[in-house]
Amino acid sequence: MKAWVGVTDWSWYEFLANQPRLEEVNFWQPGGSRAFTTIGPGELFLFKLRRPHDVIAGGGFFAHSALLPLGLAWESFGTGNGAASLADMKRLIDRYRSSEGTSDPNYTIGCVVLVQPFFLPRSRWIPAPPDWKPNIVQGKTYDLTTEPGLSIFEQVRDALTAPSGEPSWPVLLRDLPADPRERYGEPVLVRPRLGQGTFRVLVTDAYDRKCALSSEKVLPVLEAAHIRPYVDEGPHRVDNGILLRSDLHILFDRGYLTVTPGHRVEVSRRIHEEFDNGREYHALHGQDLRLPHRQECHPSREFLSWHNDNVYRG
Incomplete structure (x- = not known):
């Protein structure tokens, strides 16, 4: 059982963190050359903010990966792409595509579709994993049944629980196991609810x-x-x-x-x-x-x- 800790754009994160509860988001990848296959449906995808934040600040559950034209990605997910408009989304992605050299305004991007996303308040942000290297560009996979992945999982569960002991995201916590080792050998953490x-x-x-x-x-x-x-x-x-x-x-x-x-x-x-x-x-x-x-x-x-x-x- 795995999780992906993905390097996350601050503008994308900040926009989505200020939206009402979302069913799904598109964690886009600007290159659009290959689909994301590192984890499977239902496994945990965590948002690792770039420096100076250098923390895990939220996440979601992987549902699907596809290569889509920019316009279709916007039609499918709208503001779930982390921007208020298609033009804003394109400007955000273009910052990472400056060396791509394409003249097609409807270029292909990678779409990592996440469901049941959650965005942690600053007081519950989780420090970057102890083995995280500054030169990691896209992200890193962790086994949730062994360290340091197990500790990451436990910190996420704790962060999703309010000080009163009540879950901040009750549906999400109901689905998550108390200990991922209890599901050793099972392919998913949760059954993704599709939007x-x-x-x-x-x-x-x-x-x-x-x-x-x-x-x-x-x-x-x-x-x-x-x-x-x-x-x-x-x-x-x-x-x-x-x-x-x-x-x-x-x-x-x-x-x-x-x-x-x-x-x-x-x-x-x-x-x-x-x-x-x-x-x-x-x-x-x-x-x-x-x-x-x-x-x-x-x-x-x-x-x-x-x-x-x-x-x-x-």
Whole structure:
């Protein structure tokens, strides 16, 4: 069981620390050359502020890593990117990309998606680990079952507990084990609760960035559709999502098309009856949905049945 202590930009941290409780944040990496694979989903990612602070000041739980165009990262996470606007976000990242030499304003960045983020008050900031070296540029991995990782974990738990003994982040502390050694051999600390942005990125990558019906690959027009909408108690889970071209997403949400529990596409005759058109859409009727490679990412039969019964207009 591991944690990553990541070197953190002060402006990014300060902006997010002053926001109301956040579901998710994007710990962006300016280079955009490779995905972050050092820790797995549910493992702890801690924010180590640069000098002169030189402390651990918060963290979150790793959910996913992706390489995304700057604009899509902003659309997915908004102010969860640590800036008030896309322009501010770009200015912040450009400070680290001055030597990249790209003229593309929508350049690719690395996105490390963290859920259940927490930002500690100054009085509870944690000193940098004793073995931390000043020349560490990105971060360092720690085993939480041995020193000094175990002490880091214990300090984080203590920092999340109010002086009264009550947890400052009750949901977070409920999920964390009292001792990470109790979960030795288990792959995660917590089961990440996904937010809307994380859901979008996970579904996009699960479907290899192609529409599940049309195989369209132009990212700006691809959207992660909830099978059972979030407002109707549908969760932000990959198996409750399908990647669709924007027009197909609209038709799916409005009940003009659906996907059966057997992953077969059905298109309602109402498209033709109401709009006297729709040949392109009716051509999709009866085709098989293009499924993600990973079985656990396939659309849930339960959610598909719900959509068939409650949304599809037949």
